[in-house]
Each structure stands twice: as C-alpha cells, then as structure tokens.
Amino acid sequence: MYNFDFVKPASVEDAVAALGGDEAQPLSGGMTLLPSMKQRLNAPATLVSLTGIDALKGVCRDGDMLVIGAATPHAVVARDAAADYPALAELAGQIGDPMVRNRGTIGGSLANNDPSACYPSAALASGATIVTDKREIAADDFFQGMFATALDEGEIITSVRFPIPQKAAYAKFAQPASRFALTGAFVAQYANGVRVAITGASENGVFRWSEAEAALSSNFSADALAGLAASADQMIGDLHGTPEYRAHLVGVMTRRAVAAAH
Amino acid sequence: MTKVTLTVNGRSMSGQAEGRTLLSSFLREELGLTGTHVGCDTSQCGACVVHMDGQAVKSCTVLAQDVDGASVTTIEGMANADGSLGTIQQAFQDHHGLQCGFCTPGMVMASAALLAENPKPTEAEVRHYLEGNICRCTGYHNIVKAVMAASGQDAGGAVAAE
Ligand SMILES: Cc1cc2nc3c(=O)[nH]c(=O)nc-3n(C[C@H](O)[C@H](O)[C@H](O)COP(=O)(O)OP(=O)(O)OC[C@H]3O[C@@H](n4cnc5c(N)ncnc54)[C@H](O)[C@@H]3O)c2cc1C
Ligand code: FES
Ligand code: FES
Numbered sequence A: 001m002y003n004f005d006f007v008k009p010a011s012v013e014d015a016v017a018a019l020g021g022d023e024a025q026p027l028s029g030g031m032t033l034l035p036s037m038k039q040r041l042n043a044p045a046t047l048v049s050l051t052g053i054d055a056l057k058g059v060c061r062d063g064d065m066l067v068i069g070a071a072t073p074h075a076v077v078a079r080d081a082a083a084d085y086p087a088l089a090e091l092a093g094q095i096g097d098p099m100v101r102n103r104g105t106i107g108g109s110l111a112n113n114d115p116s117a118c119y120p121s122a123a124l125a126s127g128a129t130i131v132t133d134k135r136e137i138a139a140d141d142f143f144q145g146m147f148a149t150a151l152d153e154g155e156i157i158t159s160v161r162f163p164i165p166q167k168a169a170y171a172k173f174a175q176p177a178s179r180f181a182l183t184g185a186f187v188a189q190y191a192n193g194v195r196v197a198i199t200g201a202s203e204n205g206v207f208r209w210s211e212a213e214a215a216l217s218s219n220f221s222a223d224a225l226a227g228l229a230a231s232a233d234q235m236i237g238d239l240h241g242t243p244e245y246r247a248h249l250v251g252v253m254t255r256r257a258v259a260a261a262h
Numbered sequence B: 001m002t003k004v005t006l007t008v009n010g011r012s013m014s015g016q017a018e019g020r021t022l023l024s025s026f027l028r029e030e031l032g033l034t035g036t037h038v039g040c041d042t043s044q045c046g047a048c049v050v051h052m053d054g055q056a057v058k059s060c061t062v063l064a065q066d067v068d069g070a071s072v073t074t075i076e077g078m079a080n081a082d083g084s085l086g087t088i089q090q091a092f093q094d095h096h097g098l099q100c101g102f103c104t105p106g107m108v109m110a111s112a113a114l115l116a117e118n119p120k121p122t123e124a125e126v127r128h129y130l131e132g133n134i135c136r137c138t139g140y141h142n143i144v145k146a147v148m149a150a151s152g153q154d155a156g157g158a159v160a161a162e
Helices: A012-019 A033-038 A074-080 A086-093 A098-103 A106-112 A119-126 A210-218 A243-260 B023-030 B087-094 B104-117 B123-132 B141-150
Strands: A005-007 A024-027 A046-049 A059-062 A065-069 A129-132 A136-138 A157-163 A167-174 A181-190 A193-199 B002-008 B011-017 B049-052 B055-058 B071-073
Touching: A012 A024, A012 A046, A024 A033, A059 A074, A074 A086, A074 A098, A074 A106, A086 A119, A086 A167, A086 A181, A098 B055, A098 B104, A098 B123, A106 A119, A106 A157, A119 A157, A119 A167, A119 A181, A119 A193, A167 A243, A181 A243, A193 A210, A193 A243, B002 B023, B011 B023, B023 B049, B049 B104, B055 B104, B087 B104, B087 B141, B104 B123, B104 B141, B123 B141
Parallel strands: A005 A046, A024 A046, B002 B071
Antiparallel strands: A059 A065, A065 A157, A129 A136, A129 A157, A167 A181, A181 A193, B002 B011, B049 B055, B049 B071
C-alpha cells in the first residue's frame, strides 16, 4: 500500500475540515478500504480516521426510530439493536466473522455500497434515512448502483435512522468463502405496507422487489409469493452463480425472510 | 514517522509507525513480537488475530497509528506466568489442534475471545465463531475438540464437520 498522512480528529467538524484536503478519504473500520489500498485500487493522500469521534458511535431509540451512529461496529449493532430492531441486529451478527464485526461499521458499509453487502438491504427495506454532515438522504435516493451512492466528495455519513417495523427479517444465502450475500432478502412490514430489498443479486446493486412488496402488502405470508419470479435480466453472473440461479434465490430468500419475520 | 505506544501483554511498548504501518507489522517488525502471523494479508485468514482492548481483531487490517494507546494481547501473552502453556494452548497440544502451526496463534486468540464471551460454547458455536480463521492442515476437527476441552467440556463428543 502506498503511504499516506494519517489524521484522527475528535469531532465531525474537524473530520469534515480534514476531508476538504486534496485526495483525503474517511477511514472507518478499514475492513474494506485497507484491503483495497493494499491492492493499490485506492491510494488516498490522507486518511481521516472516524474511529476517534464519539458522536458517531452508538445505538439509540428515538420514538419509533432506531438511530445508529455511522462509526458503530457491526458487533455493537448486533448487541444493542437486539431489543428494538431484532432483524437488524441479526443481520449485523451475520456479517463476516467476529473480527470483521468488531471493526467494520455501518457507515463504511453503506458508503461503500458493495452489491453483495448486507446493510444496504436493511436500509432500503426499512426506508431508512442516511444522515450526513450536511443533509438527510432517503435510502431510496441514496443507493445509486454498484459501489455508487448519493454522497458528495468529502461528505460523511454521521448516522442512520431506521423506522422500526412491526415485523422484519433478513434471509441471507452466504457465499461460503467470502460470507457476503450471494443473495439476501430483507423484508419489513410497516403499518402502511411491506418493503422488500434484495442484495447480492443485481448488477445495479441493492434494489426493491416491487412485485413482492405489492403481494405481501395485501397478504403477509410466504404463500402470497407463490408464482412470483424475479427476472434474470441484469442479475449478476459469476463463478458462484448464474443470473438465473440468483433470480431463483431472490424468490427463495424472500419467502424465507417472510416466514422468519418477527 | 509517528511514535505509537501500546500496552502489549501488560507492558508499555513504543515504536515508530508510518501512516500505512499495520498493527501486524508494528507488532512483528517494530516490537519484535513475531508470534502474530500474517497469512493472507487480505483480512481473510485470521492468522493475525490479536485482542485490542479486549476484542479480537485482524491486526493486518488495523493501522498502528489508529490504535495508539490501545491495550493489545498477542499470543506471547497467552502463556502462564511461569512460561508454561496457557489452558487453551495446552488443549491445542493435547488434542492435536495444530499441525504446521501457522494458523495457531490466530486460532488461540479467536478461541480465547470466544471463551471470554461464552465460557461453555456448544460445538456448533465454536465452529461458527472460528469462521474467520482458516487452517490448511487440521480439517478443524481437532481445533474444535481443543476449544471444547479448554472450556472444560467433554471433547470426545465432537463429531465430524457439518
Ligand atoms: C472477511 C470479510 C468478510 C466480510 N463479510 C461481509 C458480509 O458478510 N456482509 C457485509 O455486508 N459485509 C461484509 N464485509 C465487509 C464489512 O462489513 C466492512 O466492514 C464494510 O463493508 C465496510 O465498513 P468499514 O467500517 O470497514 O469501512 P471502511 O473500510 O473504513 O470504508 C469503506 C468505504 O467507505 C468510506 N467511508 C467509511 N465510513 C464513512 C462515512 N461515515 N461516511 C462516508 N464514507 C465513509 C471509506 O472512505 C471507504 O471508501 C466483510 C469484510 C471482510 C474483510
Ligand atoms: S493475515 Fe490478517 S487475516 Fe490473514
Ligand atoms: S495447523 Fe497448519 S494451517 Fe492450521
């Protein structure tokens, strides 16, 4: 990895100021960024660590919302979101392995928007709000295709606000070597309808499966999905699975998530 | 270069780190603690696991400067005060939980983190917890036995991999 200047501010303001420099980039858990820098896919001149900013950490309930600081590690979400939003806690507890969960953070995962990452599906299915240092972005507008988001250069996620659903679950078919989702479905039921978000499957990254949402909004049961099939068009095809296989998994994982919803 | 000070296995130790210096390189090359192994250097294998402020982390994916001031336990800190093997290490030896031994420092550190969280894990919990630690020799079976034994449970009951 090429060398860089390292800074570790204690406040969001100082971090934003440091990110105004040339080729500066935020570092959160580093579980994605450091491996990509080792491969020289990425070579920032300055890394601005977010791990020393207490205001970016923690899980707290705010009315019917669960608010998670961007630099909160997966292991903390798995523990501290369990009472208020169990499906979200379970998703966090299935990411990677214990060491990845101790460092990797929700903000890093959402900012990276890996097409096979778990958290984007929870944010999209929950209709979460991504809060940054300068604005609030609805999940529906935040994810803009593989590894692309609405974030501007130097803008950092500070927290994520999840409306707490009546029932929800995440069902992940893990790629056994990487443990990322070969396909994962997050299903969340709210008073005004059901939202279904699929990760791991599409070349355009996380997406809402609107046909399933319509079917489940009138009848929240796995049977309501009988006969519904996702199209293989624009699904990812690689050595782990064909587009057709992933399209099939979309249906299977969504049904499993509905059956498991609690 | 910046000075980084850590409490390593209970002792305060300092060294110089560049921005890009990894905790694994810092421990091995600056502090001379070569028990922490680097297998993949891509965050996959777990050979480099150490405890940082009580939590297991992959030290090849942590920047030394980012954890200045932290308390770190490495495999060198796992032996008893008299130099004899600690409980988990002894169980690995007794149950043949290692062959070449390359993965062992990470396996022992991950197992110690598991037992600190969950002193009497089931065999399935042991296998699940060690998902991020890869062993190319043992087939995991004897590692699982060793961890079960180290937790004071009957290791004989361990059955072949699921
Ligand atoms: C072995 C392994 C297994 C994994 N398995 C899974 C899995 O099963 N499911 C899954 O979803 N993920 C998995 N991951 C990825 C893991 O969850 C990462 O932690 C996560 O994707 C990135 O989070 P991070 O905090 O480490 O971010 P970093 O690596 O620090 O940063 C990632 C990117 O986000 C940017 N960034 C970080 N924080 C912010 C912020 N607050 N605002 C704006 N930009 C920011 C960085 O500049 C960088 O571009 C795995 C990783 C590894 C190494
Ligand atoms: S050397 Fe760190 S995970 Fe392999
Ligand atoms: S004992 Fe050789 S890699 Fe595990």
